[in-house]
Amino acid sequence: MDTNTAEHKYRIGDFAAVTGLSSPTLRYYEKEGLIKPHRTENGLRYYTKQYASWIKFLLHLKSTGMTIEQLKQYVEWRAEGDSTIDKRIALLQEVHDNFEKQFAELQHSWTILNDKLDWYKGKVNGHIEDSEDFAAYLKRLNHKE
Amino acid sequence: MDTNTAEHKYRIGDFAAVTGLSSPTLRYYEKEGLIKPHRTENGLRYYTKQYASWIKFLLHLKSTGMTIEQLKQYVEWRAEGDSTIDKRIALLQEVHDNFEKQFAELQHSWTILNDKLDWYKGKVNGHIEDSEDFAAYLKRLNHKE
DNA sequence: CTTTGTACTAAAGTTGGCTTTAAGTTTAAC
DNA sequence: GTTAAACTTAAAGCCAACTTTAGTACAAAG
Numbered sequence: 001m002d003t004n005t006a007e008h009k010y011r012i013g014d015f016a017a018v019t020g021l022s023s024p025t026l027r028y029y030e031k032e033g034l035i036k037p038h039r040t041e042n043g044l045r046y047y048t049k050q051y052a053s054w055i056k057f058l059l060h061l062k063s064t065g066m067t068i069e070q071l072k073q074y075v076e077w078r079a080e081g082d083s084t085i086d087k088r089i090a091l092l093q094e095v096h097d098n099f100e101k102q103f104a105e106l107q108h109s110w111t112i113l114n115d116k117l118d119w120y121k122g123k124v125n126g127h128i129e130d131s132e133d134f135a136a137y138l139k140r141l142n143h144k145e
Numbered sequence: 146m147d148t149n150t151a152e153h154k155y156r157i158g159d160f161a162a163v164t165g166l167s168s169p170t171l172r173y174y175e176k177e178g179l180i181k182p183h184r185t186e187n188g189l190r191y192y193t194k195q196y197a198s199w200i201k202f203l204l205h206l207k208s209t210g211m212t213i214e215q216l217k218q219y220v221e222w223r224a225e226g227d228s229t230i231d232k233r234i235a236l237l238q239e240v241h242d243n244f245e246k247q248f249a250e251l252q253h254s255w256t257i258l259n260d261k262l263d264w265y266k267g268k269v270n271g272h273i274e275d276s277e278d279f280a281a282y283l284k285r286l287n288h289k290e
Numbered sequence: 291c292t293t294t295g296t297a298c299t300a301a302a303g304t305t306g307g308c309t310t311t312a313a314g315t316t317t318a319a320c
Numbered sequence: 321g322t323t324a325a326a327c328t329t330a331a332a333g334c335c336a337a338c339t340t341t342a343g344t345a346c347a348a349a350g
Binding site: 156169177185187213214 | 337345
């Protein structure tokens with residue numbers, strides 16, 4: 001099967017399929033300093049499977065609210081070695097704290113959306129009185145507006 | 146105290162403070178058809194406190210991923226009355242389903258961010274072996290990458 | 291009644307995160 | 321060896337959601 005003699009080299013199009021990103025996005029991330037793929041003698045980029053894990057990790061950080069600029073900073077510090085670990089922790093901690101707040105707000109909005117849908121459905125199928133408006137409904141559920 | 150003889154009229158600046166939005170944003174939302182404040186004879190907008198609840202509700206929907214365009218559609222249907230309830234339910238349901246997926250992914254990313262921070266902190270204070278990389282750490286926690 | 295603060299409109303500008311275009315090069319299949 | 325697909329770069333374009341600017345009018349305080 002030849003699975004482990006040498007890492008398979010993915011060209012950008014195939015690697016895009018692996019990561020779920022587009023080729024232009026991979027080039028864009030490279031230009032922004034997030035990734036640095038290998039090159040063949042003729043200048044074509046190539047990526048290995050391990051690289052996909054790294055990119056997925058970056059995308060997770062991105063999802064939690066890190067900007068490209070912050071990711072770049074993180075990647076730079078990482079390349080500088082262990083002396084920057086405290087900086088990296090501080091950066092991730094900041095992202096963590098911001099996300100925690102937003103996440104709480106998001107959960108509240110999620111509750112409101114669900115309550116509103118339930119309220120509409122209750123009105124349509126007659127389980128909720130016509131006279132009970134959404135504010136009253138929330139109050140009855142003991143949910144905040 | 147004269148609390149209930151007449152609703153207090155907020156001018157745009159004060160109302161912006163109440164809602165946490167800026168005056169230009171309130172004007173922008175109006176232009177996009179999300180809100181329609183009252184006007185004095187001389188053309189100045191004014192808002193009542195009740196209006197704040199409505200805006201907050203719209204912002205909750207916005208947080209769950211609704212675009213301005215979708216909010217506008219929702220507001221239009223609402224103005225048309227009960228005959229559009231099914232459409233409104235369908236729209237909110239779509240937003241609900243999309244958000245549910247994204248929310249699950251977000252929770253995963255949140256776990257990863259927390260794991261990474263814990264891993265860094267464990268390395269710094271010596272509770273995690275230098276030899277254990279992040280992938281191994283995730284595996285040990287039985288967390289997915 | 292003047293000054294200072296706030297509001298009005300329309301239009302142009304900003305931002306982040308890509309995506310598209312254009313013109314040329316390399317690779318893979320036949 | 322030819323051709324089509326996939327790659328290269330740099331630069332321009334796009335989108336949503338605001339924000340800023342410019343020029344003007346109204347409101348509140350002294």
